[in-house]
Every structure is written in structure tokens, then in C-alpha cells.
Amino acid sequence: MEAAHTPDTTHVHGHDAHAHHPTGIMRWLTTTNHKDIGTLYFIFVACMFLVGGLLAMTIRAELFSPGMQIVEPAFFNELTSMHGLIMIFSVIMPAFVAFANWQIPMMIGATDMAFPRMNNMSFWLLVSGGILMLGSFFAPGGANAAGWTMYAPLSEQMGPGMDMAIFAIHIMGVSSIMGSINIITTILNLRAPGMTMMKMPLFVWSWLITAYLLIAVIPVLAGAVTMLLFDRHFGTHFFNAAGGGDPVMYQHIFWFFGHPEVYIMILPGFGLISEVIPAFSRKPLFGYSSMVYALASIAILSFLVWAHHMFTVGMPAAAQLFFMYCTMLIAVPTGVKIFNWTATMWKGSLSFETPMLFAIGFIWVFMIGGFTGLILAVAPVDIQMQDTYYVVGHFHYVMVAASLFSMYAALYYWLPKWTGHMYDETLGKWHFWLSMIFFNIGFFPMHFLGLAGMPRRIPDYALQFTDLNRVVSIGAWGFGAAQILLLIVVVKCARGGAKAADKPWEGAQGLEWTIPSPAPYHSFETPPVVK
Amino acid sequence: MTSKWFKGLALAAALMMPGLALAGVRQDGASFNFQTPVTPVAHDIYNLHQLIFWICVIIFIGVFGTITYSVIRHRKSIGHQAAHFHENTTIEIIWTVIPLLILAGVAYPASRVVVYMKDTSAPDMTIKVTGYQWKWHYDYLNQGVGFYSNLATPMEEINNQKPKDANYLLAVDHPLVVPTGEKIRLLLTAGDVIHSWWVPAFGVKQDAIPGFIRDTWFKVDKPGTYRGQCAELCGKNHGFMPIVVKAVSPADYKTWLADQKKSGTEKTASENPDKTWTKDELVKAGAKVYSANCAACHQANGMGIPNTFPALKDGPIVKGPKEEHIKTVLHGVKGTAMPAWGPRLNDTEIAEVITYERNSWGNNFGMVTPAEVKALRK
Numbered sequence: 001m002e003a004a005h006t007p008d009t010t011h012v013h014g015h016d017a018h019a020h021h022p023t024g025i026m027r028w029l030t031t032t033n034h035k036d037i038g039t040l041y042f043i044f045v046a047c048m049f050l051v052g053g054l055l056a057m058t059i060r061a062e063l064f065s066p067g068m069q070i071v072e073p074a075f076f077n078e079l080t081s082m083h084g085l086i087m088i089f090s091v092i093m094p095a096f097v098a099f100a101n102w103q104i105p106m107m108i109g110a111t112d113m114a115f116p117r118m119n120n121m122s123f124w125l126l127v128s129g130g131i132l133m134l135g136s137f138f139a140p141g142g143a144n145a146a147g148w149t150m151y152a153p154l155s156e157q158m159g160p161g162m163d164m165a166i167f168a169i170h171i172m173g174v175s176s177i178m179g180s181i182n183i184i185t186t187i188l189n190l191r192a193p194g195m196t197m198m199k200m201p202l203f204v205w206s207w208l209i210t211a212y213l214l215i216a217v218i219p220v221l222a223g224a225v226t227m228l229l230f231d232r233h234f235g236t237h238f239f240n241a242a243g244g245g246d247p248v249m250y251q252h253i254f255w256f257f258g259h260p261e262v263y264i265m266i267l268p269g270f271g272l273i274s275e276v277i278p279a280f281s282r283k284p285l286f287g288y289s290s291m292v293y294a295l296a297s298i299a300i301l302s303f304l305v306w307a308h309h310m311f312t313v314g315m316p317a318a319a320q321l322f323f324m325y326c327t328m329l330i331a332v333p334t335g336v337k338i339f340n341w342t343a344t345m346w347k348g349s350l351s352f353e354t355p356m357l358f359a360i361g362f363i364w365v366f367m368i369g370g371f372t373g374l375i376l377a378v379a380p381v382d383i384q385m386q387d388t389y390y391v392v393g394h395f396h397y398v399m400v401a402a403s404l405f406s407m408y409a410a411l412y413y414w415l416p417k418w419t420g421h422m423y424d425e426t427l428g429k430w431h432f433w434l435s436m437i438f439f440n441i442g443f444f445p446m447h448f449l450g451l452a453g454m455p456r457r458i459p460d461y462a463l464q465f466t467d468l469n470r471v472v473s474i475g476a477w478g479f480g481a482a483q484i485l486l487l488i489v490v491v492k493c494a495r496g497g498a499k500a501a502d503k504p505w506e507g508a509q510g511l512e513w514t515i516p517s518p519a520p521y522h523s524f525e526t527p528p529v530v531k
Numbered sequence: 532m533t534s535k536w537f538k539g540l541a542l543a544a545a546l547m548m549p550g551l552a553l554a555g556v557r558q559d560g561a562s563f564n565f566q567t568p569v570t571p572v573a574h575d576i577y578n579l580h581q582l583i584f585w586i587c588v589i590i591f592i593g594v595f596g597t598i599t600y601s602v603i604r605h606r607k608s609i610g611h612q613a614a615h616f617h618e619n620t621t622i623e624i625i626w627t628v629i630p631l632l633i634l635a636g637v638a639y640p641a642s643r644v645v646v647y648m649k650d651t652s653a654p655d656m657t658i659k660v661t662g663y664q665w666k667w668h669y670d671y672l673n674q675g676v677g678f679y680s681n682l683a684t685p686m687e688e689i690n691n692q693k694p695k696d697a698n699y700l701l702a703v704d705h706p707l708v709v710p711t712g713e714k715i716r717l718l719l720t721a722g723d724v725i726h727s728w729w730v731p732a733f734g735v736k737q738d739a740i741p742g743f744i745r746d747t748w749f750k751v752d753k754p755g756t757y758r759g760q761c762a763e764l765c766g767k768n769h770g771f772m773p774i775v776v777k778a779v780s781p782a783d784y785k786t787w788l789a790d791q792k793k794s795g796t797e798k799t800a801s802e803n804p805d806k807t808w809t810k811d812e813l814v815k816a817g818a819k820v821y822s823a824n825c826a827a828c829h830q831a832n833g834m835g836i837p838n839t840f841p842a843l844k845d846g847p848i849v850k851g852p853k854e855e856h857i858k859t860v861l862h863g864v865k866g867t868a869m870p871a872w873g874p875r876l877n878d879t880e881i882a883e884v885i886t887y888e889r890n891s892w893g894n895n896f897g898m899v900t901p902a903e904v905k906a907l908r909k
Contacts, residue, residue: 246743248743324638328637332634345602348614349611349613350605455729460700
């Protein structure tokens with residue numbers, strides 16, 4: 001990796017005005033280079049993924065058999081809550097930011113991000129938020145055990161670990177907003193001449209829309225947790241009925257953030273898949289503009305569906321109907337996306353390197369997650385399934401599998417560009433097949449558990465759920481173990497391997513393939529012209 | 532090599548779809564589909580789910596089938612040349628409009644069920660349900676009958692020291708008893724945090740929210756015992772507050788209700804404020820109150836859980852003045868999981884449990900009488 005960033009070895013630009021950056025640890029602490037920061041984001045994400053994953057493995061160990069074996073019920077709640085918070089705020093979200101940092105400047109023909117120093121700051125804020133979040137495990141009373149949703153009034157009973165989680169969310173939120181401002185400014189101002197909005201790569205479009213979503217909803221989350229903090233310590237009663245507040249109001253505010261958040265965690269994935277599928281189909285994306293419109297419609301609709309997370313609080317029939325219809329409507333633009341990917345592959349000339357395998361795997365898992373989402377949109381059915389393992393299965397199909405697989409597809413796709421080496425194709429394929437098979441073994445049976453009546457977030461369960469829980473645990477462990485392969489592939493690829501061509505994929509399109517592999521420290525010092 | 536893998540994928544797909552289909556077909560098994568519905572609403576939900584489920588399965592097969600066809604026939608390795616078509620407005624309109632029509636087809640029956648579920652009017656009887664950490668309280672309105680419903684599974688089973696009962700974690704000491712064929716309206720609220728009252732076979736899941744009252748209803752077709760669980764994360768013992776409903780014939784229900792009223796009267800009579808208690812009597816009775824209400828947090832051995840629930844063995848409140856101890860139990864501790872027990876337990880029970888706490892696990896800090904509790908209630 002080191003070599004990838006030494007400008008002397010890739011001397012394509014006659015001079016390198018910014019080559020005088022510090023070396024060693026100071027290079028990484030003070031870097032303002034989008035590629036360095038992208039790499040830092042990846043390293044942070046890998047560490048947090050490991051922690052979040054270990055929490056999940058412990059959960060599955062406890063749930064392998066009925067009865068309490070490994071952890072106490074109170075600690076079990078900490079595990080599920082923190083697994084969710086860590087995976088969402090310090091894995092999926094920053095992982096997409098890592099891709100944005102590495103790729104957006106290269107894809108739009110810019111030298112760097114618009115605000116390089118702010119870029120550095122948003123990364124290091126994220127790290128401090130992450131440390132605070134992990135540190136909360138050591139607070140008296142332990143970490144937040146009220147779910148990643150931190151519903152009041154339960155969250156008002158928690159110890160100082162909850163306050164640490166609240167501050168961690170504040171800090172990570174600030175980091176996200178700074179990142180979003182940076183991304184929007186970069187995309188709007190630093191595009192190469194000739195690259196009109198409707199010529200931007202779809203990944204760039206998806207991030208532009210996502211960044212607006214983040215700016216719109218992160219402050220809402222910050223508001224919700226701040227009110228929680230005030231209720232906990234400063235005598236307010238926002239969510240305390242005894243003082244004139246309303247616990248359900250917390251849920252409304254939280255999910256007004258929470259639903260767009262779900263799309264924040266998948267829209268950039270749509271963008272990534274829309275890069276990979278045309279490349280390995282050797283055929284242009286079927287409907288570029290309809291893909292852009294579909295992204296935008298999903299983003300807009302995401303503000304109108306929040307209460308489908310709360311069908312069981314007992315809202316009036318009219319409200320249930322409104323939120324049910326809006327939620328069902330999201331299936332239309334989502335369908336457009338799937339049909340487009342299908343039509344792109346149709347009559348292409350397909351080859352199946354690891355990125356394409358993950359892209360097709362993505363469609364498989366995303367369709368299952370999408371269809372169970374549609375089933376959940378039907379309010380009466382949702383009332384039966386809410387807070388059961390069906391929901392756990394559903395969102396893991398969308399979040400773990402779809403988001404994660406889209407990122408894996410993109411990682412294998414761009415690793416040659418980033419490192420200058422080809423990754424080990426055999427290991428990559430093993431990584432795909434093991435992930436795909438174990439993921440489905442682990443998470444598909446969750447739907448059956450939910451249908452049969454197993455609530456989520458329970459440390460112990462009735463005997464009729466035993467068999468399927470065993471299968472789930474085995475699948476989850478296998479899936480977790482398979483991710484070690486990814487680490488091996490990436491480290492191997494960074495350290496060496498076959499030399500990658502500037503454009504290692506026959507069907508790849510885009511400005512990033514016009515520069516050498518590994519990409520020079522500053523991609524475009526004179527902007528390319530897009531026709 | 533690659534081709535073999537893709538046959539593998541196609542095979543996996545072929546195997547998984549019947550798995551999905553199984554979910555639709557099996558009526559009897561509780562493991563792959565909803566529990567057998569026993570109320571009109573649960574039947575409606577069941578049918579609605581079947582409808583949308585099969586629509587999804589068919590579309591899934593259609594779309595992934597197309598992808599699989601491309602994967603097999605349009606691959607570079609067999610020399611397929613890429614076509615270069617893209618953008619086709621007609622196709623794009625078609626694949627936007629058809630899903631819309633399908634959704635409208637699902638939305639219509641779904642809306643009818645939503646309206647039907649919300650109709651709590653004209654009930655035959657009303658029961659108030661209150662969720663507490665971690666038990667349910669049922670109050671038969673205007674009948675003078677009310678009781679707590681606690682988990683009946685012994686700790687030894689949970690801790691794997693004894694074989695588990697068939698109804699492990701789904702058994703309670705006092706089930707909710709209702710008559711079949713009558714429209715029963717539930718009013719739900721909670722005493723501390725949000726809980727959710729859920730009986731899968733009824734198709735009823737309603738959050739119980741502190742400070743607010745929500746309602747729902749059900750009408751059970753056939754007698755039986757139906758089991759559910761709290762569905763909203765409510766703290767440490769969220770997984771240990773089941774719901775059991777016994778649906779009996781209206782005649783049996785009348786008999787049961789009369790029995791309850793009778794034993795209720797007897798219980799009130801036994802609560803004689805003038806009675807003189809001995810410490811041993813109080814400790815003995817207090818043990819029961821403690822295990823039903825306090826042991827979940829403070830533990831049966833009085834050791835609590837470090838940093839979360841304080842120990843009562845040699846605890847500062849327990850060895851401190853009686854008045855503080857009584858007040859703590861009566862009013863709870865704000866900002867912690869310790870609730871106010873004043874509204875839930877009567878003076879005798881509070882005196883019993885406090886005396887038990889002050890004289891167990893090696894503690895020896897004197898007794899508290901019901902009269903002392905009564906004096907501090909105001």
C-alpha cells in the first residue's frame with residue numbers, strides 16, 4: 001500500500017507540488033489526501049467490523065441452546081444494542097464514506113475533495129466517537145442496553161454508558177455531516193469540464209443524494225438523543241408521561257431519522273452495483289436516467305414512511321393506511337432498479353470475476369430483503385411480525401448482505417486501481433461463495449422463527465425454536481469466519497501480486513481507469529475533459 | 532470451474548424456493564408459518580400474508596430466473612457477444628405501471644383488515660392490561676377481579692440445572708382467562724417502560740405505553756391455551772415475561788369468575804390491619820413477595836448485580852433506618868430501574884417484603900409492621 005502513495009514510483013505528473021507531506025505516523029494523522037483518508041476510513045471500519053462481529057458471534061453462542069449459558073440477560077441486551085450501534089454508525093456508514101473518499105474525486109476528475117482539512121477532521125472525530133462508544137462497555141452499569149433505537153423511557157433507566165452512547169452519536173453525527181458537506185461540495189463544484197450532472201457515474205449520483213439525506217436527518221437524531229439526555233439529567237420530561245411528555249414522541253422523532261437512515265445505508269450500494277454490473281456485462285447500464293430518478297424517488301419517499309416502524313403503538317387507522325401506502329410505493333422505484341440491472345445483464349457478454357459474483361449475490365439477497373420489506377409494509381401483517389426474528393432476518397438481508405455485498409463487489413473491483421496489484425482471484429471466489437452460502441444458512445431461517453412467534457432481543461427462547469436457532473448460529477459463525485478470508489485477500493493484494501493494468505477490467509467505464517494503477521497520490525492535476 | 536459454480540447457484544436457488552414455498556403451504560407446523568390463527572383478525576392476517584407472499588415468490592422467480600438465464604446463456608466464456616441496447620421508454624413505463632397495479636391489488640384487502648382491526652367498538656367485556664418490568668397485570672373492569680401474571684418457569688430450568696418443561700418460558704402462574712365467542716376489548720398501559728402484549732394466534736400485538744391507554748380487541752373461536760411473549764424490549768428480563776391466555780366456554784368462564792370474586796373477598800378479609808404480626812410470619816410471607824417482585828433484579832441471594840442492581844445483603848438502605856427503607860420501596864428511586872411499589876403492593880405485602888429483606892442473607896436489622904408502612908404512605 002505504501003508504494004501506492006509514493007509519488008516518485010508513479011511519476012506520471014511532471015511535478016508534484018504537494019509531495020512534501022510528512023512521513024510515518026504524522027502522515028496519517030495530518031493527511032488531507034482523499035486516498036489516505038479513504039484508507040484510514042477502511043482501517044477504522046475493519047477494526048469496528050471485527051468488534052461488532054465478535055458481539056454478534058457471542059449473541060449467536062448464547063442463542064445456540066435454550067437456557068442461559070454464556071452471558072447474563074442484562075449483558076445480552078448490551079450485546080444486541082451495541083452490535084447494532086457499532087455496525088450502523090461505525091461500519092456501514094463510514095465504509096461508504098471510505099469509498100466516497102477514494103472514488104468520487106477520481107470518478108469526477110478532481111484533484112481531491114473540496115475541503116481536505118475538514119476531511120481529516122471528520123475522520124478523526126469519527127475515531128473519537130468510536131472510542132467513546134466502545135469505552136461505554138466499561139462504564140458503571142455497562143453499555144447501552146436499550147437497543148440501538150434507545151427507546152424512551154427504557155433508555156432513561158440506563159447508567160452512564162447511555163450518556164457515552166449519546167455523545168458518541170453526537171460526535172459521529174458531526175463527522176457525518178462534515179463528510180456530507182464535503183461530498184456535496186466536491187460533486188457540485190469539482191467535476192471535470194464536460195461532466196454534466198447527467199453524465200456523472202451512478203455511484204457519484206447515489207452519494208450526492210445520500211449526502212443530502214444525511215444532512216437532513218442526522219440533526220433530527222441529534223435532537224432526539226439530546227432530549228433523551230435532558231430527560232436523564234436536567235429534569236425535562238419530553239418522553240416522560242408523568243411529567244406531561246410522551247414516550248411515543250421519541251419513536252416518531254427517532255424514526256424520522258431512522259428510515260432515511262436505512263436508505264443512507266443502501267443507496268451508495270445501489271451506486272456501486274450500478275458500476276460493477278455494466279462493467280462485467282460489457283454493456284452500458286440499461287436506463288441511466290431512470291436509475292437516477294429512482295434513486296431520487298426512494299430518497300424522497302423515505303421521509304414519508306417512518307411510522308411503519310411503529311404500527312404497533314396503536315395509531316389511528318388513517319395513519320396506518322397512509323404509512324402503509326407510502327411504504328408499498330417504495331417498491332416501485334426499487335423494482336425499477338432491479339429490472340434495470342437485470343436488463344443490463346440481458347444479452348451482455350458476462351464474465352464472473354469476484355466483483356460480478358458479489359454483484360449477482362447482491363441482487364439475490366437484496367431481492368429477498370426487498371420482498372420481505374414489501375410483506376412488512378402491509379400493516380396488519382407487520383403488526384404480527386413487528387419485533388420478531390422476521391424483522392431481524394429482513395434487515396440483515398438488506399444491511400449485512402446487500403450493503404456489505406455491494407461494498408465487497410466494489411472493493412474487489414477497485415482494489416487493483418488502489419494497490420496496483422491484482423487480488424487473488426481464487427481466494428476472492430472462495431470468499432464470495434462462503435459468505436453467500438453461510439449468510440443464507442444463517443439468516444434465512446430467521447424468517448421462519450419470526451413467523452412462528454419468536455420475539456427479537458431475547459436472550460433465551462422457548463423449546464420449539466431450538467432447531468432453527470442452531471442452524472442460524474452455525475450460519476452466522478460460518479459467515480463471520482469467512483470474513484477472515486477478505487482480510488487475507490486485501491492484505492495480500494496491498495503487499496504484492498500480479499501488476500494491475502490501468503484498466504484491468506475489459507468492460508469498465510469511467511475516468512478512474514484513465515489514470516495509472518496504482519492511482520497516483522493526486523489523481524488529476526489538470527482536469528480531464530469529458531465529451 | 533466457473534460454470535460449475537453457477538450450476539451450484541442455480542441449484543441453491545432451486546432448493547431455496549421450495550423452502551420459501553413451504554412457508555406458504557404448511558398449515559399445521561408452527562415452525563415455518565404463522566401459528567394457527569384462532570381469531571377472525573388472525574385469519575385475515577394469515578390470508579393477507581399468503582396472498583402477498585405468493586405474489587413475491589412469483590416475481591422473485593421471474594426476475595431471478597431471467598438473471599439466471601442471462602448468467603447461463605449470455606456469458607462471455609461461451610462466446611456471447613454483448614448487445615448494445617439501452618434506454619427503452621415503453622419497457623420502463625411497463626415495469627413501473629405493472630408493479631403499481633399489483634400493489635393496488637394488495638392494498639385493497641390490506642386496508643379492509645386495517646379498518647377491521649381498529650374497530651374496538653361494542654365489546655362484550657373489557658380487560659385492562661398493565662405491563663410492568665417484568666410481569667403483566669390483568670384487571671377485569673367492573674368485576675372487581677384483578678391479578679398479576681408472572682413467569683412460572685423456575686430459575687433452575689433457565690440455568691440448565693433441571694430439564695426444561697414443554698412450555699419452557701411460556702408458562703405463567705395466573706393466565707388471563709377469557710370466554711370464547713365474545714368480543715374482548717383490551718385497554719393497555721404500562722407502569723414503567725413500554726411493553727408489548729402479543730399473542731401470535733390472536734393476531735394481536737399492541738404496545739403498552741406508560742401514561743397512555745391504547746386499545747385492541749380479539750374474539751377467540753375455540754377453547755384452548757394460547758401463549759405469547761412481550762414483544763418490546765423492556766429491560767433485563769424482557770425475554771421472561773410471557774403471556775398465557777386460557778379461552779374457555781362462556782359457562783366455564785362464569786364459574787371461574789365467581790371463584791375469583793370469592794377468593795378475592797377472602798383475601799381482603801385476611802388483610803386485617805389490627806392483626807399483630809410476629810417477625811417470623813412476616814419473613815415467611817415476605818419470601819414469596821420477594822421472589823415474585825424483587826428477585827429478578829436484586830437476585831434470590833440478595834447480592835444484586837454489580838454496578839447494575841444494588842445488593843441488599845448489607846446494603847446501605849437495608850441496614851439504614853426503617854423509614855428510608857419503606858420510602859424507597861413505596862416510591863422507588865427516580866432515574867433507575869427501581870419502581871414505586873406503593874401502587875402495586877398493599878401495606879401488608881410491603882411490610883412483609885421489607886422485613887424479609889432486613890432479616891435474610893445474614894441481615895439482622897429488625898422488623899417493619901403494616902401499620903408503619905401505612906403511616907408513611909401519605
